[in-house]
Amino acid sequence: MTSKNASIVTLTPAPTLDRTYFVDHLEPGGVNRAERVGEELAGKGINVSRALRLADIEAAGIVPIGNADPGVLERTGSEFLTPLWVEGTLRVSTTVVEKNGPTTKINENPRPLKQADWDQVLALTEKTILENDGKWLVIAGAHPEIVETGKVIDLEPLFDITEKLGVRVVLDTSGPALRRWAKSGAATIMKPNAHELAECVDRELKTLGDVIDAARELNGWGVNCVIASLGVDGIIAVTKSHAIHAHTPPVKVINTVGAGDSTIAGFLSAVTNHPSDKDAFGVGFDVAEGIASAVQWGAAKVQQPTSGLQSIENLVEATVELIPNRDHLLGEDAKP
Ligand SMILES: Nc1ncnc2c1ncn2[C@@H]1O[C@H](COP(=O)(O)OP(=O)(O)OP(=O)(O)O)[C@@H](O)[C@H]1O
Ligand SMILES: [Mg+2]
Incomplete structure (x- = not known):
């Protein structure tokens, strides 16, 4: 793919694996069999980067991803992302779609990030902005907690970086x-x-x-x-x-x-x-x-x-x- 523009970078602090089970009819409390299972790597910044590719715009997408499932990017057609591999698994959002019935969703909360991992996400974001001559940073989706403190991630260091580099931030949360x-x-x-x-x-x-x-x-x-x-x-x-x-x-x-x-x-x-x-x-x-x-x-x-x-x-x-x-x-x- 030719890329027209690489001045946009996205950051998804809490990506999720969307797993969809297609069933004929969901029997609560019973044993259900899925006719088909679909997987999508989702998260708001990822969606923005993926959508921009439709206009031939290559927007690097930074995501902290659990290293227990190293094949996840390839399996979900997400090789274009810039992962920071962290210890553990990716959170999963489960959807059950019934043939002629309702859709049931069970969403997992964002997985807490270790402070050292968040620091690495910040460093990777700065590096990626510099490498791509970034002018825009999209920060989108939920904000995970930090393991050690139980407090949600602090964006202040990120705003310091973007201000220093003259990058405009789009925030969606x-x-x-x-x-x-x-x-x-x-x-x-x-x-x-x-x-x-x-x-x-x-x-x-x-x-x-x-x-x-x-x-x-x-x-x-x-x-x-x-x-x-x-x-x-x-x-x-x-x-x-x-x-x-x-x-x-x-x-x-x-x-x-x-x-x-x-x-x-x-x-x-x-x-x-x-x-x-x-x-x-x-x-x-x-x-x-x-x-x-x-x-x-x-x-x-x-x-x-x-x-x-x-x-x-x-x-x-x-x-x-x-x-x-x-x-x-x-x-x-x-x-x-
Ligand atoms: N029923 C609709 N008909 C036409 N356009 C729609 C409709 N619903 C949404 N849109 C378009 O999509 C845009 C975004 O929708 P919405 O305001 O629901 O976003 P959102 O709640 O942030 O969605 P999400 O967080 O799930 O991505 C709207 O501004 C509009 O342009
Ligand atoms: Mg929204």
Whole structure:
């Protein structure tokens, strides 16, 4: 594959092996036999790197992975990743899909990382950014605990590295970690969905205006650009100077898992291909082009069955409103 651009690096601190059992009918408490078992190496940064490859963009993907299963990258078509092998096994997320019935999921919590392993992840990230002349670092997914302290990983050393190297950080996480790092204002971009944003500002969001006001709060904490993904309502991007709404026509939804990761890939594929002047949208990158592409990639993802985006052919049209309708009601109220 030819790579057009290698200035994007992703980091997935807590990857997972998605194992899907296809059964005719699940008998709880009984012995069940799977007709087929599928495996996918998943994790939000991995999904972003994988999706960018569809646009011939090689984005190195850093992942700490348990060394007990050394064949996992090859087996899951993930040789393009940059692993840091750590002692132990990879966590597993189990899905049971019944033929004409519901889907049952059992997710394992992120495996704690030893402090020495996290330090090595930091060093590998810095090395990879330098080797690839990285301009963007995507940190995505759950934040594991550190074995020795029981505290979640500290991103501060990573922000020191990116600041030193002039690299912009896109941070996508949820819950307490989202609020903690939003308050620190260290990331250039954060991509909460509506519920995550509501949780972050601790109030219900009912309209696009509510979303814009919540995002502006994060701008006030230092987050230059908030990309709020709103499911069927598309995306609102908010900087100190602009609020822009991008959306697509409704599409037939098959599986929404991973839609947010596809929007990040779509956003970066556009902004890294559209040079813009240093004051564009008050942040120095083309936010409007970025979210137009993001909603197209998001809409493509939800029409596909796997959590990783499989194709960016036949993208639907995106509409961009430079003056969003603040009174537009969200498809679903977002509660904290
Ligand atoms: N029903 C839908 N119709 C059209 N586009 C959709 C629909 N649902 C999601 N999308 C697209 O996907 C994008 C991301 O979806 P969403 O806001 O649900 O992300 P998310 O909750 O972060 O997903 P995840 O964390 O599972 O990757 C939306 O901004 C939109 O562009
Ligand atoms: Mg998400």
